[in-house]
Amino acid sequence: MQHITVQQDGHVTRIELARPQQLNAINAQMHAELEAAFNAFAADDDQWLAVITGQGRAFCAGSDLKAVVAEGHRPYPAHGYAGLIERFDCDKPIVAAVNGLALGGGFEVALACDLIIAAESARFGLPEPRVGAVALGGGLHRLARQIGLKRAMGMILSAEPVDAREGERLGFVTQVVPDAELAAATERWVETILKGAPLSIRASKQAVMRGLDEPGVAAAMAAQESYPAFAAWRASDDAREGPTAFAEKRPPVWQGR
Incomplete structure (x- = not known):
């Protein structure tokens, strides 16, 4: 890996964007490295959660436009921009620890994560129209779904960034925290999520995401038992371990199976 670092820390995969001099802007090689990193995370049953952050003063400033001009636009990897924005089949939680600027594709990467923990200095935006481009990495669609149409249109059409508190x-x-507390706050979220059974967490995430595509709450509730992650959870050892540990008055020992 030339442009990212990847570390497995227990059940957590930690991915750091590592082009700080370029504000972690993403070029073709970085796209490929992120695809490989997220593929490995998704395929490893012992990895239950991922955290992505950036080196230096930026989370990610989006696409490396200088590289695009020099090399031309290259196809994105199989799972889309940064190997993440079209990874619709990943039911493991992914946390963005946004340490600074998250613009364009960088904002789209954060929006594709399940949680965004932001430093107070973070700024978010989709400035693509200012350079004659369109935010095609899911940002237009995710932002409208996550904050509502009119608020999203305000950000999208103005191309103006907002600060972390406004986000x-x-x-x-x-959650927004002081810059110096970002790592600690992120770890608190990680530790809290890992207290839950990993297959329960995955079933919950899948039920939410697939349920949003159902026509209503009643349809979502009727369909949830047919979702693959729900079936995997119901048949798991962990589904039995939870009640057993509770009855025996001890902490559960999750196996992820």
Whole structure:
């Protein structure tokens, strides 16, 4: 890996964008590395959660336009921009720890994550129209779904960034913390999520995401037992371990199976 670092820490995969001099802007090689990293995370049953962040003062400033001009536009990897934005089949939670600028494709990467923990200095936006481009990495669709049409249109059509506090008010940021506390706050979220049975977490995420495609709550509730992650959870050892541990008055020992 030239442009990212990847570390497995227990059941957590930690991915760091590592082009700080370019504000972690993504070029073709970085796309390929992120695809490989997220593929490995998704395929490893012992990895239950991923965290993505950036080095330096930016989370990710989007596409490396200088590289695009020099090399031309290259196709994105199989799972789309940054190997993430079209990874619709990943039911494991992914947390974005946004340490600074998250613009264009960088904002789209954050929106594709399940939680956004943001430093106070973070800024978010889709400035593509300012350079004659369109945000085609899911940002237009995810933002409208996550904060509502009129608020999303305000950000999209103006191409103006918002700060972390405004992102929290709009509803796409989960929590804002002082810059110096970002790592600690992210770890608190990680530790809290890992207290749950991993297959329960995956079944919950899948039920939410697939349920949003159902015509209503009644249809979503009727369909949830047919979702693959629900069936995997119901047949798992962990589904039995939880009640057993509770009855025996001890902490559960999750196996992820």
